[in-house]
Amino acid sequence: AQKVTQAQTEISVVEKEDVTLDCVYETRDTTYYLFWYKQPPSGELVFLIRRNSFDEQNEISGRYSWNFQKSTSSFNFTITASQVVDSAVYFCALSEADSGGSNYKLTFGKGTLLTVNP
Amino acid sequence: KAGVTQTPRYLIKTRGQQVTLSCSPISGHRSVSWYQQTPGQGLQFLFEYFSETQRNKGNFPGRFSGRQFSNSRSEMNVSTLELGDSALYLCASSLMTALTGELFFGEGSRLTVL
Numbered sequence: 001a002q003k004v005t006q007a008q009t010e011i012s013v014v015e016k017e018d019v020t021l022d023c024v025y026e027t028r029d030t031t032y033y034l035f036w037y038k039q040p041p042s043g044e045l046v047f048l049i050r051r052n053s054f055d056e057q058n059e060i061s062g063r064y065s066w067n068f069q070k071s072t073s074s075f076n077f078t079i080t081a082s083q084v085v086d087s088a089v090y091f092c093a094l095s096e097a098d099s100g101g102s103n104y105k106l107t108f109g110k111g112t113l114l115t116v117n118p
Numbered sequence: 119k120a121g122v123t124q125t126p127r128y129l130i131k132t133r134g135q136q137v138t139l140s141c142s143p144i145s146g147h148r149s150v151s152w153y154q155q156t157p158g159q160g161l162q163f164l165f166e167y168f169s170e171t172q173r174n175k176g177n178f179p180g181r182f183s184g185r186q187f188s189n190s191r192s193e194m195n196v197s198t199l200e201l202g203d204s205a206l207y208l209c210a211s212s213l214m215t216a217l218t219g220e221l222f223f224g225e226g227s228r229l230t231v232l
Contacts (some may be wrong), residue, residue, distance in 0.1 A: 045223040052218075
C-alpha cells in the first residue's frame with residue numbers, strides 16, 4: 001500500500017491562479033516527519049518545508065502555504081498567484097520508523113507535475 | 119558555500135557490470151543519503167550514512183551497497199547491473215540524520231544499463 005499518495009499526477013494552471021497540491025499519508029507512528037520538495041526541470045530537488053507530527057500549525061512562506069491536518073492524514077501545499085517559475089515536479093515525503101523502531105524510512109510520493117502557463 | 123557534488127553525471131554500462139558513484143556533501147554535513155529515481159517507481163530511498171556508519175536502509179537488494187569516508191564523502195556501488203537499474207541516482211547531504219532534517223540534493227548521476 002502506498003504510504004504517501006499524491007493523487008494529482010499533473011496539474012496545469014495559468015499564471016496568477018492559485019493551485020493546491022494534495023498529499024495524503026499513512027503511518028502508525030505517533031512521531032513522524034513530513035516534507036515537501038520541488039524538482040525543477042534542472043533535476044535538483046529543493047527542500048521546501050518540514051513538519052513533525054506534533055506541530056499541526058499551518059505555515060506560510062511568501063506565496064507558499066501548507067495545511068497539515070492529522071485528522072485526515074493530509075499535508076497539502078498551496079501556491080498563491082502562481083508564476084511560470086513554479087513549474088516543476090513537487091514531491092511530498094514521509095519519514096517514519098519501521099516496525100522494529102530502529103530503522104527509519106523515507107518514503108516519497110509519486111510527485112505532481114505542475115505546469116504554469118503564461 | 120559549495121553544494122552537493124555527484125560524479126559522474128552520466129554513465130553507460132552493460133548488464134552484469136558494476137558501477138561506483140561518488141557524492142561529496144556540503145562541508146560540515148555528516149549525513150549522506152542515496153536515492154533512486156525512475157519513471158515507474160518514482161523516488162526511492164536507498165540508504166543513509168552518518169559518520170561512516172550506515173544508519174538507515176530502504177528496501178533494495180544487497181547488490182546496492184555504499185560506504186562513507188572520514189571526510190563524509192560517500193560512494194554507492196551497484197554490482198551485477200540489471201536493465202532495471204537504469205535510473206537517476208541522487209545523493210543528498212544533511213546536518214542531522216537525513217530522515218528528520220532538510221536534505222540538500224546533488225544534480226544526480228544518470229545511469230543507463232544496456
